[in-house]
Amino acid sequence: DTGVSQDPRHKITKRGQNVTFRCDPISEHNRLYWYRQTLGQGPEFLTYFQNEAQLEKSRLLSDRFSAERPKGSFSTLEIQRTEQGDSAMYLCASSLETKGDEQYFGPGTRLTVT
Amino acid sequence: KQEVTQIPAALSVPEGENLVLNCSFTDSAIYNLQWFRQDPGKGLTSLLLIQSSQREQTSGRLNASLDKSSGRSTLYIAASQPGDSATYLCAVPSNTGKLIFGQGTTLQVKP
Numbered sequence: 645d646t647g648v649s650q651d652p653r654h655k656i657t658k659r660g661q662n663v664t665f666r667c668d669p670i671s672e673h674n675r676l677y678w679y680r681q682t683l684g685q686g687p688e689f690l691t692y693f694q695n696e697a698q699l700e701k702s703r704l705l706s707d708r709f710s711a712e713r714p715k716g717s718f719s720t721l722e723i724q725r726t727e728q729g730d731s732a733m734y735l736c737a738s739s740l741e742t743k744g745d746e747q748y749f750g751p752g753t754r755l756t757v758t
Numbered sequence: 759k760q761e762v763t764q765i766p767a768a769l770s771v772p773e774g775e776n777l778v779l780n781c782s783f784t785d786s787a788i789y790n791l792q793w794f795r796q797d798p799g800k801g802l803t804s805l806l807l808i809q810s811s812q813r814e815q816t817s818g819r820l821n822a823s824l825d826k827s828s829g830r831s832t833l834y835i836a837a838s839q840p841g842d843s844a845t846y847l848c849a850v851p852s853n854t855g856k857l858i859f860g861q862g863t864t865l866q867v868k869p
Contacts, residue, residue, distance in 0.1 A: 650801075677856060686762075686847055686859030687802070700854050735801060739855070744789035744809075747857060749802040 648750035650736050656756045657726055664722045665753045669738030676719050677747060678711060679735040680704065687735055693719060726757045760785045762850060764860035771838055772868050779833040779863045781848035786826045792857070793822050793833050794847040802847065806833070838867045 649668045657663050669676045674695050679687035690709070691701045695716035705711075708726075713719040723730055733752045739745040761784045771777050781791070790809045794802040806815045806822040808831070814823040821834040831848055845864045849857040
Protein backbone atom coordinates (compact mmCIF):
# COMPACT_ATOMS: atom_id res chain seq x y z
CA ASP A 645 0.00 0.00 0.00
CA THR A 646 1.39 3.38 -0.98
CA GLY A 647 -0.49 5.45 1.59
CA VAL A 648 -2.88 8.33 1.04
CA SER A 649 -2.49 10.07 -2.32
CA GLN A 650 -3.77 13.44 -3.49
CA ASP A 651 -4.04 14.98 -6.91
CA PRO A 652 -3.03 17.52 -8.06
CA ARG A 653 -0.15 18.49 -5.78
CA HIS A 654 -0.32 22.11 -6.87
CA LYS A 655 -3.09 24.15 -8.47
CA ILE A 656 -2.97 27.77 -9.57
CA THR A 657 -6.28 29.24 -10.65
CA LYS A 658 -7.84 32.62 -11.27
CA ARG A 659 -10.44 34.05 -8.96
CA GLY A 660 -13.91 32.90 -9.92
CA GLN A 661 -12.85 29.59 -11.44
CA ASN A 662 -13.92 26.19 -10.12
CA VAL A 663 -11.37 23.64 -8.93
CA THR A 664 -11.62 19.99 -7.93
CA PHE A 665 -9.19 17.97 -5.83
CA ARG A 666 -9.01 14.21 -5.46
CA CYS A 667 -7.97 12.04 -2.52
CA ASP A 668 -7.35 8.30 -2.57
CA PRO A 669 -7.26 6.88 0.95
CA ILE A 670 -5.48 3.78 2.18
CA SER A 671 -7.52 0.96 0.70
CA GLU A 672 -8.95 -0.64 3.85
CA HIS A 673 -9.72 2.68 5.58
CA ASN A 674 -13.37 3.54 6.02
CA ARG A 675 -12.96 7.09 7.30
CA LEU A 676 -11.76 9.95 5.14
CA TYR A 677 -11.14 13.50 6.37
CA TRP A 678 -10.48 16.82 4.63
CA TYR A 679 -8.54 19.61 6.36
CA ARG A 680 -7.34 23.05 5.28
CA GLN A 681 -4.09 24.62 6.38
CA THR A 682 -3.01 28.23 5.91
CA LEU A 683 0.54 29.45 6.34
CA GLY A 684 1.82 29.27 9.88
CA GLN A 685 -1.29 27.59 11.24
CA GLY A 686 -2.27 24.06 12.16
CA PRO A 687 -4.72 22.21 9.89
CA GLU A 688 -8.43 22.94 10.38
CA PHE A 689 -11.13 20.36 9.88
CA LEU A 690 -13.46 20.73 6.89
CA THR A 691 -15.47 17.52 6.60
CA TYR A 692 -15.33 13.74 6.97
CA PHE A 693 -16.87 10.60 5.52
CA GLN A 694 -17.58 7.20 7.01
CA ASN A 695 -17.65 5.04 3.91
CA GLU A 696 -19.79 7.04 1.46
CA ALA A 697 -21.73 8.99 4.10
CA GLN A 698 -20.67 12.56 4.83
CA LEU A 699 -21.17 12.75 8.58
CA GLU A 700 -19.84 16.16 9.62
CA LYS A 701 -19.13 19.48 7.98
CA SER A 702 -17.33 22.44 9.49
CA ARG A 703 -18.72 25.94 9.38
CA LEU A 704 -15.59 26.71 7.34
CA LEU A 705 -17.21 24.76 4.51
CA SER A 706 -19.25 27.46 2.80
CA ASP A 707 -21.85 26.79 0.12
CA ARG A 708 -19.10 27.08 -2.48
CA PHE A 709 -17.49 23.91 -1.18
CA SER A 710 -18.78 20.42 -1.84
CA ALA A 711 -17.27 17.04 -1.13
CA GLU A 712 -18.21 13.58 -2.26
CA ARG A 713 -17.05 10.04 -1.69
CA PRO A 714 -18.89 7.83 -4.18
CA LYS A 715 -18.89 4.13 -3.29
CA GLY A 716 -16.81 4.86 -0.22
CA SER A 717 -13.54 4.86 -2.12
CA PHE A 718 -11.81 8.03 -3.35
CA SER A 719 -13.12 11.48 -2.46
CA THR A 720 -13.32 14.77 -4.31
CA LEU A 721 -13.44 18.29 -2.91
CA GLU A 722 -14.77 20.96 -5.24
CA ILE A 723 -14.54 24.70 -4.70
CA GLN A 724 -16.77 26.84 -6.89
CA ARG A 725 -16.15 30.49 -7.70
CA THR A 726 -12.78 30.49 -5.96
CA GLU A 727 -11.71 33.51 -3.90
CA GLN A 728 -8.23 34.60 -2.87
CA GLY A 729 -9.05 33.56 0.68
CA ASP A 730 -9.33 29.97 -0.51
CA SER A 731 -5.58 29.86 -1.09
CA ALA A 732 -4.29 27.21 1.28
CA MET A 733 -2.99 23.65 1.54
CA TYR A 734 -5.83 21.11 1.38
CA LEU A 735 -5.00 17.94 3.25
CA CYS A 736 -6.72 14.59 3.13
CA ALA A 737 -6.41 11.91 5.81
CA SER A 738 -7.82 8.45 6.29
CA SER A 739 -8.26 6.07 9.21
CA LEU A 740 -9.57 2.59 9.76
CA GLU A 741 -12.97 2.68 11.39
CA THR A 742 -13.48 4.45 14.68
CA LYS A 743 -13.02 7.96 15.92
CA GLY A 744 -9.93 7.01 17.93
CA ASP A 745 -8.00 5.42 15.09
CA GLU A 746 -4.73 6.91 13.89
CA GLN A 747 -5.11 9.23 10.92
CA TYR A 748 -2.69 9.04 7.99
CA PHE A 749 -2.24 12.10 5.84
CA GLY A 750 -1.60 12.59 2.16
CA PRO A 751 0.91 15.05 0.67
CA GLY A 752 -1.70 17.76 0.27
CA THR A 753 -2.84 19.98 -2.61
CA ARG A 754 -1.47 23.51 -2.57
CA LEU A 755 -4.07 25.91 -4.03
CA THR A 756 -3.13 29.42 -5.12
CA VAL A 757 -5.93 31.73 -6.26
CA THR A 758 -4.68 34.76 -8.20
CA LYS B 759 -14.77 23.27 23.20
CA GLN B 760 -11.36 21.61 22.91
CA GLU B 761 -8.41 23.91 22.30
CA VAL B 762 -4.84 22.83 21.66
CA THR B 763 -1.85 25.08 22.22
CA GLN B 764 1.81 24.57 21.41
CA ILE B 765 4.64 26.52 22.94
CA PRO B 766 7.05 27.76 21.75
CA ALA B 767 6.01 28.70 18.21
CA ALA B 768 9.62 28.47 17.07
CA LEU B 769 12.80 26.99 18.46
CA SER B 770 16.40 27.07 17.29
CA VAL B 771 19.02 24.77 18.82
CA PRO B 772 22.55 23.61 17.98
CA GLU B 773 23.01 20.10 16.70
CA GLY B 774 23.29 17.47 19.40
CA GLU B 775 21.05 19.13 21.96
CA ASN B 776 18.18 17.34 23.62
CA LEU B 777 14.95 19.32 23.42
CA VAL B 778 11.34 19.30 24.54
CA LEU B 779 8.29 20.51 22.64
CA ASN B 780 5.13 21.25 24.57
CA CYS B 781 1.46 20.69 23.80
CA SER B 782 -1.48 21.53 26.04
CA PHE B 783 -5.18 20.83 25.65
CA THR B 784 -8.18 22.18 27.54
CA ASP B 785 -10.46 19.12 27.71
CA SER B 786 -8.80 16.13 29.36
CA ALA B 787 -11.43 13.65 28.04
CA ILE B 788 -9.35 12.57 25.05
CA TYR B 789 -9.05 9.20 23.29
CA ASN B 790 -5.46 9.72 22.29
CA LEU B 791 -2.94 12.33 21.19
CA GLN B 792 -0.93 12.32 17.98
CA TRP B 793 2.34 14.04 17.20
CA PHE B 794 3.09 14.87 13.56
CA ARG B 795 6.04 16.22 11.62
CA GLN B 796 5.56 18.55 8.65
CA ASP B 797 8.33 19.58 6.26
CA PRO B 798 7.85 22.87 4.35
CA GLY B 799 5.18 22.55 1.67
CA LYS B 800 4.53 18.91 2.49
CA GLY B 801 1.85 16.82 4.16
CA LEU B 802 1.90 15.49 7.72
CA THR B 803 3.88 12.47 8.83
CA SER B 804 2.63 10.71 11.95
CA LEU B 805 5.38 10.32 14.53
CA LEU B 806 3.72 8.91 17.61
CA LEU B 807 0.21 8.20 18.87
CA ILE B 808 -0.35 7.90 22.62
CA GLN B 809 -3.55 6.26 23.78
CA SER B 810 -5.34 7.88 26.71
CA SER B 811 -4.40 4.91 28.92
CA GLN B 812 -0.69 5.30 28.18
CA ARG B 813 1.81 7.62 29.80
CA GLU B 814 4.43 7.59 27.06
CA GLN B 815 5.48 6.24 23.68
CA THR B 816 8.94 5.94 22.19
CA SER B 817 10.21 5.71 18.65
CA GLY B 818 13.93 5.94 18.11
CA ARG B 819 15.16 9.29 19.40
CA LEU B 820 11.61 10.48 20.03
CA ASN B 821 9.70 10.08 23.26
CA ALA B 822 6.21 11.45 23.79
CA SER B 823 4.56 11.68 27.19
CA LEU B 824 0.94 12.30 28.12
CA ASP B 825 -0.52 13.66 31.34
CA LYS B 826 -4.29 13.79 30.85
CA SER B 827 -5.05 15.24 34.25
CA SER B 828 -2.95 18.33 33.61
CA GLY B 829 -3.84 18.52 29.91
CA ARG B 830 -0.26 18.27 28.71
CA SER B 831 1.92 16.30 26.35
CA THR B 832 5.61 16.67 25.60
CA LEU B 833 7.70 15.48 22.69
CA TYR B 834 11.31 14.85 23.66
CA ILE B 835 13.90 14.71 20.89
CA ALA B 836 17.27 13.31 21.89
CA ALA B 837 20.54 14.26 20.24
CA SER B 838 18.94 16.57 17.69
CA GLN B 839 20.17 16.55 14.08
CA PRO B 840 19.78 19.09 11.24
CA GLY B 841 17.42 16.59 9.59
CA ASP B 842 15.03 17.06 12.51
CA SER B 843 14.34 20.61 11.31
CA ALA B 844 10.61 20.79 10.58
CA THR B 845 7.31 21.88 12.09
CA TYR B 846 5.95 19.60 14.80
CA LEU B 847 2.21 19.47 15.38
CA CYS B 848 0.17 17.82 18.09
CA ALA B 849 -3.49 16.94 17.71
CA VAL B 850 -6.31 15.35 19.68
CA PRO B 851 -9.51 13.84 18.25
CA SER B 852 -12.88 15.35 19.04
CA ASN B 853 -15.76 13.10 20.10
CA THR B 854 -16.59 12.63 16.40
CA GLY B 855 -13.02 11.86 15.36
CA LYS B 856 -11.89 15.03 13.63
CA LEU B 857 -8.45 16.13 14.77
CA ILE B 858 -7.97 19.43 16.59
CA PHE B 859 -4.47 20.73 16.03
CA GLY B 860 -2.16 23.10 17.79
CA GLN B 861 -0.45 25.84 15.79
CA GLY B 862 2.79 23.89 15.65
CA THR B 863 6.38 24.45 16.77
CA THR B 864 8.89 25.17 14.02
CA LEU B 865 12.23 23.64 14.93
CA GLN B 866 15.56 24.57 13.42
CA VAL B 867 18.59 22.48 14.30
CA LYS B 868 21.81 24.24 13.34
CA PRO B 869 24.84 22.18 12.31
